[in-house]
Amino acid sequence: MKVKERTFTFVIKKAEEGGYTAQCVELPQVHTEGETLKEVKKNMRDAMNLTMDYVKEKAKRQKGEIVEITVR
16 A cells, blocks of 8 residues: 655744744654745645655665554
């Protein structure tokens, strides 16, 4: 079964110098910024897509298997 969508949680804060910063709760190393809320939300999607592509490629190179689970 292949999961097509995932939901991640980001904390968005106003930056002192203007604009916004966002950090993923589940993967704290994933963060981004943007001048507007619309831009930071787009950048959040881009950052997560890049991160998931990287994880999949890394697993492939290491001949690993990606297993997805759903929790509540």
